[in-house]
Amino acid sequence: MSIVALIVGRLVADPERRTAGSGREYTRARLLIAGPDAGASHVLVSAFGATTQAVWMGLRAGACVAISGSLKVSVWVPPDGGEPRVNLMLSCDSITTLHEHQRAGRAVRAARAERDAAAPPPAPPPGPAPANAARSQQQARALWQPGAGGTGSGFDDMKDDTP
Numbered sequence: 001m002s003i004v005a006l007i008v009g010r011l012v013a014d015p016e017r018r019t020a021g022s023g024r025e026y027t028r029a030r031l032l033i034a035g036p037d038a039g040a041s042h043v044l045v046s047a048f049g050a051t052t053q054a055v056w057m058g059l060r061a062g063a064c065v066a067i068s069g070s071l072k073v074s075v076w077v078p079p080d081g082g083e084p085r086v087n088l089m090l091s092c093d094s095i096t097t098l099h100e101h102q103r104a105g106r107a108v109r110a111a112r113a114e115r116d117a118a119a120p121p122p123a124p125p126p127g128p129a130p131a132n133a134a135r136s137q138q139q140a141r142a143l144w145q146p147g148a149g150g151t152g153s154g155f156d157d158m159k160d161d162t163p
Contacts, residue, residue: 002070002071002072002091003070003071003072003073004068004069004070005068005069005070005090006066006067006068007031007033007043007067007071007090008033008064008065008067008098009031009032009034009064009065009067010031010032010063010064011029011030011031011032011059011060011061011064011065012030012031012032012042012061013029013030013061014059014060014061015027015028015029015056015057015059016028016029017057024048025053026046026047026053027046027047027052027053027057028044028045028046028047029044029047029056030042030043030044030045031043031045031065031067041086042088043089044087044088044089045067045069045089045090045092046089046090046091046092047091047092047095048091049093050111050114050115051108051112051115052092052093052094052095053111054107054108054111055095055097055107055108055111056092056095057107058106058107059097063098064097064098065095065096065097065098066095066096066098067092067094067095067096068092068094069090069091069093069094070090070091070093071089071090072088072089072090072091073086073087073088074087074089075087
């Protein structure tokens with residue numbers, strides 16, 4: 001089961017870039033979050049989007065962040081038979097840095113520039129054909145002129161409509 005969550009915490013160590021078995025790159029980080037009972041928990045975070053990865057890689061241990069994404073909660077029992085522990089894993093969709101704005105901003109700008117350089121520029125939308133534009137202008141003028149079928153207000157008076 002996964003839960004959509006918003007978590008605020010502090011990076012325990014520098015984020016790491018990894019490659020999944022499928023060949024897809026991602027960034028992994030560990031956060032320390034404070035609990036309501038003065039305890040603390042660790043959250044293992046994975047980021048797959050290029051911009052999100054760039055922001056993570058621009059951060060260092062100790063940085064405070066707010067992240068949102070899909071949180072999976074499970075229980076882990078140590079092999080030595082110790083007490084069961086809660087395992088928190090979050091797939092990060094978005095991140096907000098609470099410190100280090102300049103470093104994160106540079107990372108985001110670099111990721112966007114790289115993305116934009118790889119994609120061809122979008123084609124401009126096609127404009128109306130000259131004949132269609134002239135006809136549209138004539139119809140608009142006729143609609144706004146009193147007499148000659150127009151009401152002068154620009155709106156249909158609906159007198160000629162039948163129920």
